[in-house]
Structures are given as structure tokens and as C-alpha cells.
Amino acid sequence: MITIGQLARYAGVTIKAVRHYHKVGLLQEPARDHSGYRRYSAQDAIDLVKIRTLAEAGVPLARVKELLVADEEEFASSITEIDEALRRREEEIRLARERVVRLRAGNALFLTPEAAAMLERLRRLGVSERGVRMEREVWVLMQTVAPDEASVWLADKTEALDDPEFQQIYLAHDEAFDWSPDDPRLPALARRAAAWMSSRPEMPVADPEITELAMSAAGASSPAWNRMAALS
Numbered sequence: 001m002i003t004i005g006q007l008a009r010y011a012g013v014t015i016k017a018v019r020h021y022h023k024v025g026l027l028q029e030p031a032r033d034h035s036g037y038r039r040y041s042a043q044d045a046i047d048l049v050k051i052r053t054l055a056e057a058g059v060p061l062a063r064v065k066e067l068l069v070a071d072e073e074e075f076a077s078s079i080t081e082i083d084e085a086l087r088r089r090e091e092e093i094r095l096a097r098e099r100v101v102r103l104r105a106g107n108a109l110f111l112t113p114e115a116a117a118m119l120e121r122l123r124r125l126g127v128s129e130r131g132v133r134m135e136r137e138v139w140v141l142m143q144t145v146a147p148d149e150a151s152v153w154l155a156d157k158t159e160a161l162d163d164p165e166f167q168q169i170y171l172a173h174d175e176a177f178d179w180s181p182d183d184p185r186l187p188a189l190a191r192r193a194a195a196w197m198s199s200r201p202e203m204p205v206a207d208p209e210i211t212e213l214a215m216s217a218a219g220a221s222s223p224a225w226n227r228m229a230a231l232s
Contacts, residue, residue, distance in 0.1 A: 001039035011048040018048065026051050026065055058086050115139045118158050125167055131174040160200070169193050173228075181227040190231035 008015045021027040027048055030038050047068065054064045059082055067078055111119070119139075123132050142150040160166045172189055179186065 001033075001041060002045070004038055004040065007040045007045055007048060010045050011052055013048065013052050017052075021048070021051055024061055026061065026068075058082070110140045111136070112143060112154075114154055114158070115143065118154060118161070121158075121161055122170075125161070126171060127174050128177075130177070156200075165196055169196055173225075176224050176228065177222045179224040181223040183224060186224060186228050187231055190228045193228075194232050 002010070004015055004018055008018050011018075018027065022029040027044065030040055030044070033039050050068060051064055054067055055061060059067065059079075063078065063082060067075055070078060119132055119136055122135060123129075127135075139150065139154070142153070161170075169189070169192055173193065176183070176186065176189060
């Protein structure tokens with residue numbers, strides 16, 4: 001007969017693990033001797049080694065008990081089932097790790113590579129972080145609810161960014177977010193933007209509800225921007 005410390009050492013586990021296996025019903029808890037100590041047998045050591053081996057192999061503790069008493073055919077069937085569950089879990093972990101890697105890239109997790117590249121281009125042009133964030137939030141939603149239209153609009157915006165005039169208008173519009181709605185520069189900027197837009201090919205019309213929802217979610221409004229929209 002051996003003590004719990006000896007049992008744990010022989011089986012290669014901690015005393016805490018032995019007590020946990022008692023608690024969950026995997027290892028029978030022996031009676032105490034006249035000195036008040038639990039004494040374990042060689043069979044307890046064998047059972048504990050089996051429990052540890054199964055647990056280390058990835059077998060859920062809830063399944064260990066049935067495997068300890070299973071015959072050869074039942075054991076093989078259960079192991080096959082557990083292996084398939086582990087394979088599925090492995091795939092879930094792989095996909096999760098891919099998402100974590102994409103998280104390091106910031107925008108790449110929620111946007112297409114084209115949209116993420118466009119945002120980086122805006123940042124390089126000198127657009128404020130607030131402006132980049134607003135664009136990002138708009139595209140996250142638009143690419144989800146209207147992916148076909150969003151693809152066309154994104155291609156058009158990317159092309160527009162090649163135009164120095166559009167770049168200047170965009171930067172001025174970004175700066176105007178914080179202007180007073182009575183700022184005398186707003187009418188001229190509105191006319192300049194309208195003139196540039198009139199030279200562009202007509203684009204597919206977005207669903208007004210979707211557009212309003214996207215702009216609202218991004219916080220893409222200010223008194224000055226609202227005033228400029230009214231002037232357009």
C-alpha cells in the first residue's frame with residue numbers, strides 16, 4: 001500500500017491531479033487507514049497511469065472513464081471518434097491562428113486587400129487618422145451588405161486617387177470636418193467638389209438606407225460636412 005504522494009510520483013502526476021481525478025470520479029478514492037491516511041494499491045497506480053496517458057493523448061476527461069472499461073472494439077471505435085474531434089479542433093485552431101495573423105495586419109481582417117490598400121494610400125496622402133477610420137468603417141459595412149456595388153465604387157475611388165485634383169479636394173474635405181458650418185471656405189470647396197464630380201462617369205446608385213447606415217456607423221458627419229452637402 002502506498003501514499004498519495006508515492007502514487008502521484010509513480011504515475012508522473014501531481015497530488016492535485018490525483019485529487020481532481022477523485023473529484024470527477026475517474027479514480028476511486030480509498031478509505032483511510034487507522035492513522036487517517038489514504039493508502040493506494042498497485043491497481044490504483046495502474047489506473048492512474050492509464051488516466052494520465054489518455055488525458056495526455058487529448059482524450060476529454062468526460063470520455064476517459066468509458067475508455068477505461070471499454071472492450072477492444074469499443075475502445076478502437078471511441079478513439080477513432082475522439083481523433084476526428086481533435087482533427088476538427090485542430091482545424092478550428094488553425095483558422096483562428098490565421099485570423100490572429102491577419103489581425104496584426106489591421107485592416108486586412110475586415111476588408112478586401114484592395115480596400116486595405118486604398119486606406120493605406122489615404123494615410124500616405126496625409127488624410128487624418130479620423131478620416132481613415134471613417135473610410136474603413138464605411139467599407140467594412142458596404143463590402144458586406146453590397147459587395148458587388150462596393151467593388152465597383154472601390155475601383156472608381158482608387159482610380160480617382162490618381163488625380164491630383166481629387167487628392168487636394170479629398171484632403172480639404174477631410175480638414176473641413178472641424179470647420180464651422182459658417183466658414184467662408186465651404187461654398188468654394190463644395191463648388192470645386194461638384195465640378196470635379198460632374199466630370200466623372202455616372203456610378204451605380206447606392207441604396208440610400210445602406211449608405212446612411214454606413215455613414216452613421218462611421219460617424220461620418222459634422223456640421224461643416226452637412227453644410228457642404230447642402231451646398232452641393
